[in-house]
Amino acid sequence: MANLSLRRARTIIRKAIEHGRANDMKPLSVIVLDEGGNVQAFEREDDAAPGRFQIAHGKAYGTVMLGMAGTAQMARAEAQAYFIAAANGAYGGNLIPVPGGVLVRDAKGRVLGAVGVTGDTSDNDAAAAKAGIEAVGLVAEI
Amino acid sequence: MANLSLRRARTIIRKAIEHGRANDMKPLSVIVLDEGGNVQAFEREDDAAPGRFQIAHGKAYGTVMLGMAGTAQMARAEAQAYFIAAANGAYGGNLIPVPGGVLVRDAKGRVLGAVGVTGDTSDNDAAAAKAGIEAVGLVAEI
Amino acid sequence: MANLSLRRARTIIRKAIEHGRANDMKPLSVIVLDEGGNVQAFEREDDAAPGRFQIAHGKAYGTVMLGMAGTAQMARAEAQAYFIAAANGAYGGNLIPVPGGVLVRDAKGRVLGAVGVTGDTSDNDAAAAKAGIEAVGLVAEI
Amino acid sequence: MANLSLRRARTIIRKAIEHGRANDMKPLSVIVLDEGGNVQAFEREDDAAPGRFQIAHGKAYGTVMLGMAGTAQMARAEAQAYFIAAANGAYGGNLIPVPGGVLVRDAKGRVLGAVGVTGDTSDNDAAAAKAGIEAVGLVAEI
Numbered sequence: 243m244a245n246l247s248l249r250r251a252r253t254i255i256r257k258a259i260e261h262g263r264a265n266d267m268k269p270l271s272v273i274v275l276d277e278g279g280n281v282q283a284f285e286r287e288d289d290a291a292p293g294r295f296q297i298a299h300g301k302a303y304g305t306v307m308l309g310m311a312g313t314a315q316m317a318r319a320e321a322q323a324y325f326i327a328a329a330n331g332a333y334g335g336n337l338i339p340v341p342g343g344v345l346v347r348d349a350k351g352r353v354l355g356a357v358g359v360t361g362d363t364s365d366n367d368a369a370a371a372k373a374g375i376e377a378v379g380l381v382a383e384i
Numbered sequence: 385m386a387n388l389s390l391r392r393a394r395t396i397i398r399k400a401i402e403h404g405r406a407n408d409m410k411p412l413s414v415i416v417l418d419e420g421g422n423v424q425a426f427e428r429e430d431d432a433a434p435g436r437f438q439i440a441h442g443k444a445y446g447t448v449m450l451g452m453a454g455t456a457q458m459a460r461a462e463a464q465a466y467f468i469a470a471a472n473g474a475y476g477g478n479l480i481p482v483p484g485g486v487l488v489r490d491a492k493g494r495v496l497g498a499v500g501v502t503g504d505t506s507d508n509d510a511a512a513a514k515a516g517i518e519a520v521g522l523v524a525e526i
Numbered sequence: 527m528a529n530l531s532l533r534r535a536r537t538i539i540r541k542a543i544e545h546g547r548a549n550d551m552k553p554l555s556v557i558v559l560d561e562g563g564n565v566q567a568f569e570r571e572d573d574a575a576p577g578r579f580q581i582a583h584g585k586a587y588g589t590v591m592l593g594m595a596g597t598a599q600m601a602r603a604e605a606q607a608y609f610i611a612a613a614n615g616a617y618g619g620n621l622i623p624v625p626g627g628v629l630v631r632d633a634k635g636r637v638l639g640a641v642g643v644t645g646d647t648s649d650n651d652a653a654a655a656k657a658g659i660e661a662v663g664l665v666a667e668i
Numbered sequence: 669m670a671n672l673s674l675r676r677a678r679t680i681i682r683k684a685i686e687h688g689r690a691n692d693m694k695p696l697s698v699i700v701l702d703e704g705g706n707v708q709a710f711e712r713e714d715d716a717a718p719g720r721f722q723i724a725h726g727k728a729y730g731t732v733m734l735g736m737a738g739t740a741q742m743a744r745a746e747a748q749a750y751f752i753a754a755a756n757g758a759y760g761g762n763l764i765p766v767p768g769g770v771l772v773r774d775a776k777g778r779v780l781g782a783v784g785v786t787g788d789t790s791d792n793d794a795a796a797a798k799a800g801i802e803a804v805g806l807v808a809e810i
Contacts, residue, residue, distance in 0.1 A: 247430050281437035284426045288389050291779070292704055293733025295423035296758040319750040326750055335757025339750060420576055420704010449577025466603040466610055466623060473619025474580040476760065495575070531714050565721035568710045572673050579707035 246276055246346060246354040250378045251283040254346075258359055258374030259287060267362040270370055273298040276355045279306045287361070294360050300338030301367075302358030305345055307333060309353060311383045312343035312368060342367030345383040346375050354380065388418055388488060388496045392520045393425040396488075400501055400516030401429060404508075412503040412512055415440040419497050421448045429503070436502050442480030443509075444500030447487055449475060451495060453525045454485035454510060484509030487525035488517050496522065530560055530630060530638040534662045535567040538630075542643055542658030543571060551646040554654055557582040560639045563590045571645070578644050584622030585651075586642030589629055591617060593637060595667045596627035596652060626651030629667035630659050638664065672702055672772060672780045676804045677709040680772075684785055684800030685713060693788040696796055699724040702781045705732045713787070720786050726764030727793075728784030731771055733759060735779060737809045738769035738794060768793030771809035772801050780806065 251274040262270040269287035271294035276282050286294050305311050308329065310318070319326040319339045330337040341364040346354045357375060359367040368384045375382040393416040404412040411429035413436035418424050428436050447453050450471065452460070461468040461481045472479040483506040488496045499517060501509040510526045517524040535558040546554040553571035555578035560566050570578050589595050592613065594602070603610040603623045614621040625648040630638045641659060643651040652668045659666040677700040688696040695713035697720035702708050712720050731737050734755065736744070745752040745765045756763040767790040772780045783801060785793040794810045801808040 248427060252427070276434065278434050280428075280434040281426060282428050284423060285390060285394070286422075286424050291733060291735025292418065292420055292422040293735075293759065296733075297755060300754060300758045323750055327753065330754055330757050335754075335760070338754045338758060340748075340754075418704065420702065420706055422704055449575060449580075451575025451577075464624075466607050469611065470584060470614055470619075470622045470624075471581060473614055474584045474622060475577065476619070494573075532711060536711070560718065562718050564712075564718035565710060566712050568707060569674060569678070570706075570708050576702065576704055576706040 246274065246282065248283060253378050254357060254374035255283055255285050257377035258357070258370040259285065261370045261373035262362065265366070267366050267370065270359055270361040270367070271295065271298045272371070272374065273302050273358045274355060275302045275306050275358070277306065277353055279303055282355070290361055297338055297360040298358040300336055300358070301340065301343030301360060302356040304333065304337035304339055305343035305358070306353070306356035309345070311345045312339065312341040312364070313384050315339035315343065316341060340364045341384060342371065344368055344371040344375065347381040347383060349381065388416065388424065390425060395520050396499060396516035397425055397427050399519035400499070400512040401427065403512045403515035404504065407508070409504040409508050409512065412501055412509070413437065413440045414513070414516065415444050415500045417444045417448050417498050419448065419495055421445055424497070432503055439480055439502040440500040442478055442500070443482065443485030443502060444498040446475065446479035446481060447485035447500070448495065448498040451487070453487045454481065454483040454506070455526050457481035457485065458483060482506045483526060484513065486510055486513040486517065489523040489525060491523065530558065530566065532567060537662050538641060538658035539567055539569050541661035542641070542654040543569065545654045545657035546646065549650070551650050551654065554643055554645040554651070555579065555582045556655070556658065557586050557642045558639060559586045559590050559642070561590065561637055563587055566639070574645055581622055581644040582642040584620055584642070585624065585627030585644060586640040588617065588621035588623055589627035589642070590637070590640035593629070595629045596623065596625040596648070597668050599623035599627065600625060624648045625668060626655065628652055628655040628659065631665040631667060633665065672700065672708065674709060679804050680783055680800035681709055681711050683803035684783070684796040685711065687796045687799035688788065691792070693792050693796065696785055696787040696793070697721065697724045698797070698800065699728050699784045700781060701728045701732050703732065703779055705729055708781070716787055723764055723786040724784040726762055726784070727766065727769030727786060728782040730759065730763035730765060731769035731784070732779065732782040735771070737771045738765065738767040738790070739810050741765035741769065742767060766790045767810060768797065770794055770797040770801065773807040773809060775807065
């Protein structure tokens, strides 16, 4: 039962949003991508800015396509901005290289997909994603 | 309480999927866009093809941006293919002019957004969207 | 005093909208482009669909860039769909080849720009554009 | 009467332009987007450069889609250029992260849309937008 079913995706999103509410975060938007980088589920909380889908998607998309979570992407962008800019071009502009893009792994370390959260600070976004992922017994790489 | 809240969007998606299951449809993917054409919520059932987000999005996006549901778009495409092709260009290629893109109106006729369903036949997709919309007491224009 | 000033553009838009109201048309969106094909003014009436800018723009843009009004573009699309499709590609997808894109000429026949109207039937859209253009003493080529 | 009607959009644009003239600014271009990021009204003053629509649009579009006004976008771009560059990619290149993109809120703080002004210095552009927004009794977040 390794894959990231819709049932699990729903729970990840709900728990990430609950984490945001419990910690007084701003309204969150949460996406779950499967291991192929394709959209499985998404929710935007009321009062979030209308364009949050694109940001959540970009955080998760780069994460799963590069196999590199948001924190690592940001470190790479700080060290070598032209690499991340070039990768972004190669992915059609669909990459947001900051925390809040989180890899989802099973207990054996296999990547099952990625979660993208946006709305609060990047670090809080990542913490909300982690809370959601751990709620379904999977491993979050921030 | 006119707007299409996340609470309502969730119910629309669940009821559309339940309708699909109750009628032995193939796995469905369901999107809800707000009145500005921005993504509010999306779910893809297990075993649906990976690229279903883009199809569900295109059905709903053209519907809300043109204020014209999928059935009317298809009729226009049959009568005047170059118009729909051109409109698609104007919207960046984000328009899928077939049934399954359904306008959401309140009791007074005001457009609150659109639902896009894909996975089964276009007519079945539209019926599933309608079931979801009516489950929250709103009016579906197929 | 040949050019299409903002003062004239405003009057064209107001008179086109008044024409629509006087004739019980649906809510209109009206754009004025200058002789270079660049946006000078635009208004979308309340209750028009949100994506009407792109349609109004496409009608006017093809009109001024090709020097061919919407009716002539539509005739060409009927006769030779691949030409209009190819022109559309060359213009980045920004061409809507139906009536409602109207050339604006001065008394000597010089093109000053184009008006694009969308919201009602294509023929009514063109009539509204004509009413606006004639209200400032210029010549409309539908 | 919370929404940003065409009546209000017209007044915002006129008052922003009057503010520019009263303060000897260069010719201004002013756009109003609704809460979904869609174009509601636009005017470009005579003698403004022809491509001002795209700049005004980009200032307002990023503002409403991110829920973050131009000044805050510029601060983020100064601190973390790759984030703003990436967000721009996610929005199809339609983001101009400098002052002159101004959020429009009602008295309760709800976002009703955004105004984008371009033509003079970025700070003057923002002041003109603010003058227009306050003229209709709404709140400007610069």
